[in-house]
Amino acid sequence: MxxxxxxxxxxxxxxPAPGRVxxxxxxxxxxxxxxxxxxxxxxxxxxxxxxxxxxxxxxxxxxxxxxxxxxxxxxxxxxxxxxxxxxxxxxxxxxxxxxxxxxxxxxxxxxxxxxxxxxxxxxxxxxxxxxxxxxAFVAVEQDRRVRAALTALTPEQAEVVRLSFFEDRPHGEIERVLGIPLGTVKSRLRLAMRRLRAQLETPNKAATGDSH
Amino acid sequence: MNTPPPSPGHPPPGHHPAEDALLRHAAGTLPAGHALVVATHLRFCPSCRDGVRTGETTGGAILEDMAPADLSPGALDRAMARLDTAAVAAHAAPPVRFQGVALPAALGALLAPRWRWTGPGVRRIVLNPPGAARAERVWLLRVEPGRALPSHGHTGWEAACVLSGGFTDRTGHYERGDVAETDESARHRPIASRDEPCICLIAWMGPLTPRGVLPRLFQQLNGM
Incomplete structure (x- = not known):
């Protein structure tokens, strides 16, 4: 799968979301x-x-x-x-x-x-x-889908995702930059990641993912 | 390779790294020791490999959306001039086998030759992954069957991946390939399963906070 x-x-x-490259x-x-x-x-x-x-x-x-x-x-x-x-x-x-x-x-x-x-x-x-x-070109479709998924995130979720890619001490830094508690940073990131994965991975992945 | 808990009495534990850890792993922004634990778990877990791939795809989209920076004059020419001398693709270092498990090559390179006595029924190999923070510790820990580690709390995060055997603490039961992540609020007393020694890759940040005189002595002797 x-x-x-x-x-x-x-x-x-x-x-693709309109107006986006x-x-x-x-x-x-x-x-x-x-x-x-x-x-x-x-x-x-x-x-x-x-x-x-x-x-x-x-x-x-x-x-x-x-x-x-x-x-x-x-x-x-x-x-x-x-x-x-x-x-x-x-x-x-x-x-x-x-x-x-x-x-x-x-x-x-x-x-x-x-x-x-x-x-x-x-x-x-x-x-x-x-x-x-x-x-062979399916990953191009995958890229298109991730863009659509990113635009579907709330602005707050998109922000913590972006900052995760830029900050080496993301939780601490994000906490400081956004002025929100660490727990909120983590829960936003987890929600965002779940939404991205739901968009991008096969629906039955959870069932097949645990076996080799 | 997440085998179910051995008995229905155990609640389903969090066997995978948290979603935010997978995302930061893909981003390359996890602390060195935590990244090593996640990379080891990925050896066992196709589902989390997919999660990391999703994170990497997100990284690709972010890269593509970056506003281009100005390059210095002649940047392309300098790159083109180096193409002919660029070596052909190097093959990835082969994974290292340990206890029948294929580990990331980076981990194999860190393995010291022998286990050191750490406490009753507990031995360790100290790893020093490059880039680890000063307050970060990364060990391979081997605990004899049925043995418990002293009860302790944390002043920072901890992440462990079971390589063989298993252990139980108040958060659940963990077996080969499972990841246990805790944060500073957690206090636990991991106990190795009875059937075989439990070997874990374990990374944590900041001093532990053992409870009681002997555990504190244990901590001081071992630089935990």
Whole structure:
């Protein structure tokens, strides 16, 4: 069971919220596959143009000084070039995959290269069933769905979710920034996460998730 | 791999990391020790792997929505110039096997060669994950069957993942792959199951608050 089944059995999935940029997820996937398949430098340049400035902004927002933020953006894009063969469009959208690389770059920088939180490349975490070829772009749909799910959160929930991505001591910092008690931060985050998961994961996941 | 509680007398415990911990794990903003506990749990739990993936997808959307920052002049050229020297994708380090469990490679690298006596029926391996806060402790703890840890409270969070055996405290019964998370308000006295030694990866923040003279001595001897 995976997101593929979810998308198939839910043709009534909500349309993207009006007025939002729907992203160029499909185009980004194409660029990544061009790098993976043909070491396509033009594709890399296009991807760099789209993501490097956003990566720099993200690193800065997480508290990295500007010069180091640009270095990390560079390193992230070079890692994208090196690891493009490992990108599986059936498992993650382009932005999601690049995000995980950036996150690991930041953790490695902070922890002197020694501990990665979650190694998405790890073969033991690869789902056992291969992604059918005609579903290869399903993660683009997944990205679209997460955007719809994010816009469906209350503004308060969306805020704690965003801050969770930017603050290393999220609960304490969020508590300070928003001026709300820690218990409220946690309960908002949990509610938000449940709503995101309900939107994105298969309905029977709870039943199947506990068995190997 | 969440086996049900061994008897119907136990209420269903919280065997998974809390949803906010999964989200922060995906975001890369969990403390180092807590992240290691969650990463270990993910080895056992497809459902939480899906949860982390949802968090990562959220991260992808947030990244895409960032207002672009200005790059320094020539940034693209510098990146392009490095493409030819960029090494081919390195393979991920193989997971480490411990007690029949595939652990994150990062955890395996931290394992010290031997267990150290910690108290009656209790031994530990102290881990020092890079990036851990000064007040953060990360141990592999081995408790002989039926043994109890001294009753103690916390001044910060605690997170544990059972690697083998099981334990029970007032919050529930935990077995292989289960995660127990507590916060500073919690006070507990974990007891290992009777059938086999209980081995846990355990991380916590801040000093423990043992009750009684012997437990305090136990704490001081062990730097808890």
């Amino acid at each position: 995976d997101i593929v089944a979810h998308v198939r059995v839910r043709p009534d999935s909500p349309p 729907t992203g160029s997820g499909g185009e980004d996937v194409r660029l990544l596959l061009a790098i993976a398949g043909g070491r396509d430098r033009a594709a890399f340049a296009a991807l760099f143009g789209r993501f490097a400035p956003r990566l720099k902004a993200w690193f800065q927002r997480t508290g990295t000084p500007p010069a180091q933020a640009e270095d990390l953006a560079q390193e992230t894009m070079l890692a994208v070039w090196r690891k493009a063969e490992l990108f599986d469009p059936g498992r993650a959208g382009a932005a999601t995959w690049i995000f995980t690389i950036a996150r690991n770059q930041r953790i490695d920088a902070a922890r002197r290269d020694a501990l990665r939180v979650f190694d998405g490349d790890d073969p033991s975490l690869t789902p056992p069933e291969p992604t059918p070829p005609d579903d």
